[in-house]
Amino acid sequence: MTLRRAFLCLVVLSLAVLLTGPVAAQETESAPPVPLQSLSSLAFGPDGVLFIGDAKAGAVFAIETGDVTEGVVGERFGLRDLETQLAAMLGTRASEVLIHDLAVNPSSRNMYLAVSRGRAGWDSRWELPNDLADASILVRITTTGELEEVSLEGLAWSKAVLPDPVDAAKTHRWKRGVSLRTDTITDLAYDEGTVWVAGLSNEEFASTLWRVAYPFENEGESRKTTVEIFHGAHGEWETHAPIRAFVPYELEGKRQLLAAYLCTPLVTFDTANLQDGAHVKGRTVAEFGSGNYPLDMVVYQKDGAERLLIANSNLPMMIVDPADIASFEGEINTEVEGYVAGVPYEIRSGTGVQQLDVLDENRIVVLQRLPGGTLDLVTLSTRRF
Amino acid sequence: MWSETRPGRSLEALAGALFCSILAVGSLASVPELQLQGDMPIELRIENDATVVVSGLGDDARLRQAARFTAGDWRDLLHVVARDPNRTAEGADLPPLLGSYSLDGSNLRFKPRFSPTPGLVIEASFAIERWAGRSDSRVLTASYLVPRPEVERTAQVEAIYPATQTVPANLLRFYVHFSAAMSARHVLPQIELLDGGGNAIETAFVEVEGGLWDPSRSRLTLFIHAGRVKRGVGPNQALGPVLEEGKNYTLRVGEQALDAHGRHLVETYEHRFTAGPEDHVSPSPVSWTLEPPRSSDEPLRVSLVEPADVALLQRMPAVLGDAGRPVAGRIDVSKDGSSFAFLPEGAWEPGNYELWVPAALEDPSGNRIGRKFEETRSSTEVPQEPPTVLGFQVLLSGG
Numbered sequence: 001m002t003l004r005r006a007f008l009c010l011v012v013l014s015l016a017v018l019l020t021g022p023v024a025a026q027e028t029e030s031a032p033p034v035p036l037q038s039l040s041s042l043a044f045g046p047d048g049v050l051f052i053g054d055a056k057a058g059a060v061f062a063i064e065t066g067d068v069t070e071g072v073v074g075e076r077f078g079l080r081d082l083e084t085q086l087a088a089m090l091g092t093r094a095s096e097v098l099i100h101d102l103a104v105n106p107s108s109r110n111m112y113l114a115v116s117r118g119r120a121g122w123d124s125r126w127e128l129p130n131d132l133a134d135a136s137i138l139v140r141i142t143t144t145g146e147l148e149e150v151s152l153e154g155l156a157w158s159k160a161v162l163p164d165p166v167d168a169a170k171t172h173r174w175k176r177g178v179s180l181r182t183d184t185i186t187d188l189a190y191d192e193g194t195v196w197v198a199g200l201s202n203e204e205f206a207s208t209l210w211r212v213a214y215p216f217e218n219e220g221e222s223r224k225t226t227v228e229i230f231h232g233a234h235g236e237w238e239t240h241a242p243i244r245a246f247v248p249y250e251l252e253g254k255r256q257l258l259a260a261y262l263c264t265p266l267v268t269f270d271t272a273n274l275q276d277g278a279h280v281k282g283r284t285v286a287e288f289g290s291g292n293y294p295l296d297m298v299v300y301q302k303d304g305a306e307r308l309l310i311a312n313s314n315l316p317m318m319i320v321d322p323a324d325i326a327s328f329e330g331e332i333n334t335e336v337e338g339y340v341a342g343v344p345y346e347i348r349s350g351t352g353v354q355q356l357d358v359l360d361e362n363r364i365v366v367l368q369r370l371p372g373g374t375l376d377l378v379t380l381s382t383r384r385f
Numbered sequence: 386m387w388s389e390t391r392p393g394r395s396l397e398a399l400a401g402a403l404f405c406s407i408l409a410v411g412s413l414a415s416v417p418e419l420q421l422q423g424d425m426p427i428e429l430r431i432e433n434d435a436t437v438v439v440s441g442l443g444d445d446a447r448l449r450q451a452a453r454f455t456a457g458d459w460r461d462l463l464h465v466v467a468r469d470p471n472r473t474a475e476g477a478d479l480p481p482l483l484g485s486y487s488l489d490g491s492n493l494r495f496k497p498r499f500s501p502t503p504g505l506v507i508e509a510s511f512a513i514e515r516w517a518g519r520s521d522s523r524v525l526t527a528s529y530l531v532p533r534p535e536v537e538r539t540a541q542v543e544a545i546y547p548a549t550q551t552v553p554a555n556l557l558r559f560y561v562h563f564s565a566a567m568s569a570r571h572v573l574p575q576i577e578l579l580d581g582g583g584n585a586i587e588t589a590f591v592e593v594e595g596g597l598w599d600p601s602r603s604r605l606t607l608f609i610h611a612g613r614v615k616r617g618v619g620p621n622q623a624l625g626p627v628l629e630e631g632k633n634y635t636l637r638v639g640e641q642a643l644d645a646h647g648r649h650l651v652e653t654y655e656h657r658f659t660a661g662p663e664d665h666v667s668p669s670p671v672s673w674t675l676e677p678p679r680s681s682d683e684p685l686r687v688s689l690v691e692p693a694d695v696a697l698l699q700r701m702p703a704v705l706g707d708a709g710r711p712v713a714g715r716i717d718v719s720k721d722g723s724s725f726a727f728l729p730e731g732a733w734e735p736g737n738y739e740l741w742v743p744a745a746l747e748d749p750s751g752n753r754i755g756r757k758f759e760e761t762r763s764s765t766e767v768p769q770e771p772p773t774v775l776g777f778q779v780l781l782s783g784g
Contacts, residue, residue, distance in 0.1 A: 081472075084469065084472050084473055084479075085479060085480055086480075087467075087469060087472075088466055088467050088468060088469075088473070088479035088480055088481075088482065089467075089480050089481065089482060089483050090467075090482075090483065090498075090499055091435070091467040091482050091483070091497050091498070091499045091500070091501035091502060091505065091507075092467075092499065092501070092502040092505070093469050093472070093502055093504075093505070094469065094472055096502065117499060123569050123570050123595055124594075124595070137483075146480070147480040148480070149483055176595075
């Protein structure tokens with residue numbers, strides 16, 4: 001085994017534990033301040049409800065933003081050098097601004113950002129914003145391009161506590177000084193009354209998916225599912241790396257989760273199988289290559305059908321057609337030569353895309369690091385995909 | 386406090402109100418009076434902590450009204466931005482700086498949420514006419530360059546090992562000891578190996594992303610490019626060895642290296658040395674001389690035949706006492722790595738002891754016990770060499 005191989009094996013995962021369940025601790029009140037510790041991941045539900053994954057607190061907060069007046073985003077909407085704009089708000093330089101996540105509120109089309117200040121500690125290309133700082137500032141970009149801080153004061157909120165989040169004392173195996181707690185929540189998504197949360201727990205197979213019904217009201221019954229996946233590029237079952245990005249989508253009439261991992265295996269989970277106590281094997285349907293973080297994923301509509309768009313750290317954006325997953329027979333369960341295999345993908349020109357979300361019917365909003373070094377907010381028309 | 390005037394704008398009737406900041410009137414056309422009530426003019430200034438103060442808002446009726454203002458109302462009146470002059474032109478459209486507004490008597494204060502980064506310019510404008518309830522668009526403006534604090538440099542190079550005047554020409558590594566934790570990535574680029582003519586030797590050290598640091602980030606290991614040290618391999622043949630016998634060199638650590646807080650070193654450090662004959666002999670602990678302690682608080686002194694790698698010698702040897710129990714203690718290595726002293730945490734007890742020297746101990750040229758650096762063997766073929774065990778006796782004569 002070469003050194004490179006050994007290193008890559010370290011960084012990839014294969015066994016995921018799926019803890020589903022009754023995680024909701026009901027705390028709906030309007031008056032008290034939201035006890036947020038870190039804005040690790042953002043996702044919107046219906047009616048302006050913002051879900052904030054708080055890795056540090058090991059919880060998901062649902063905030064009723066009241067931001068429900070539908071806006072229209074202009075034809076050629078975009079913002080140059082977003083980090084300089086945010087730096088002006090934070091009283092610092094663009095080089096000290098970190099954007100942790102972007103989420104579009106489908107009710108208003110306003111774009112929300114989780115932001116932190118200070119990234120002097122960044123010394124590895126494998127580190128992500130959440131490894132460096134806890135985002136504490138929520139910023140909204142309005143449909144007219146204004147930047148404003150979102151105050152949570154006085155807003156109604158509720159909280160779902162994730163059972164058994166990874167111990168804050170555990171540190172990453174190869175990211176120097178990084179607490180695994182930053183990966184308690186790596187991504188979250190709302191789908192048909194369910195909030196799905198990907199991250200790390202204290203289980204032996206640390207990679208975990210939690211499932212919480214929204215509204216966070218019912219205690220529900222405890223459900224827990226373990227999930228295995230095979231990482232074909234390394235020819236191994238691995239157990240520690242979390243899902244890096246995922247989306248709920250429709251596959252052959254069933255709701256599934258499509259998840260991407262470091263070094264880029266793509267795995268689909270049938271949500272119907274994620275039952276209490278079951279042991280579910282994810283189906284690895286593609287390997288997109290090593291040395292790459294999948295940074296974000298969205299589902300968009302094209303000609304009346306769903307398509308998946310994936311943004312990567314070291315590869316261009318990729319478009320995957322669920323029909324190709326449906327027609328992909330079997331799964332990857334033996335070692336793959338050359339790190340790439342499985343369902344085909346199309347390349348969407350443009351690299352350096354760090355965040356994605358669906359803006360409206362025909363557009364996706366992205367944060368893209370341009371060759372000149374600036375991070376720009378760009379809208380892409382899916383008609384031209 | 387530093388202030389600047391905006392070109393194209395001039396001071397008007399309020400010039401007398403200028404403090405350390407600047408007060409400018411945006412429009413010059415028919416300025417009536419800006420004093421709203423009484424004799425005190427409205428002034429805008431920015432304090433040293435970047436707090437923006439509008440003083441002299443002495444209109445009681447207006448102040449009573451203002452007590453109900455929201456943050457948004459205040460933002461419309463007092464607009465504050467933080468601009469990076471290296472990135473954004475003056476007058477650029479920037480979102481307002483985050484902070485809080487408070488009204489204290491007839492003073493309005495804006496306090497930034499975060500202490501602004503040095504080098505930024507804080508620009509404030511107060512809509513004085515709107516405050517007075519008039520539609521005129523004139524504003525008071527002030528700007529303030531956030532000063533760079535005087536940074537006291539404290540980190541410096543304490544020593545470079547091997548510290549000897551002469552090192553073998555096939556030396557494998559240097560250790561640079563700093564007095565404080567350093568920035569992982571901003572030290573190596575400031576280190577140069579210079580030849581006798583003061584010219585930098587290219588590709589002298591192995592470049593490792595982030596550098597090879599000890600956990601405290603105060604000791605950096607510099608590996609002389611092994612491919613250039615090892616005879617007959619590609620880099621050695623193409624570029625030649627890094628060090629040549631008989632020549633003089635300087636290892637320089639530039640003051641631009643950054644410590645963990647981003648501060649430069651107190652001064653540039655230069656370590657001069659001469660390359661001596663190459664060393665192709667493995668360390669031989671069996672030939673070491675042990676001088677056992679004669680009293681309970683004396684160290685065990687060990688003299689080596691040839692110097693060993695200082696860092697390895699610091700941590701590898703172990704002293705075992707009765708029944709093979711390790712004796713906790715501290716090793717002090719001499720500057721040149723040719724001797725060391727072991728001092729136990731507690732007092733010595735009379736009895737028989739063993740000094741264990743692991744086979745992985747190397748000399749400064751990478752020769753191990755039982756295996757020379759030049760020997761080519763893959764790691765799987767290397768037999769697990771047993772440690773060398775040297776016995777000694779502690780006889781305490783009358784304490």
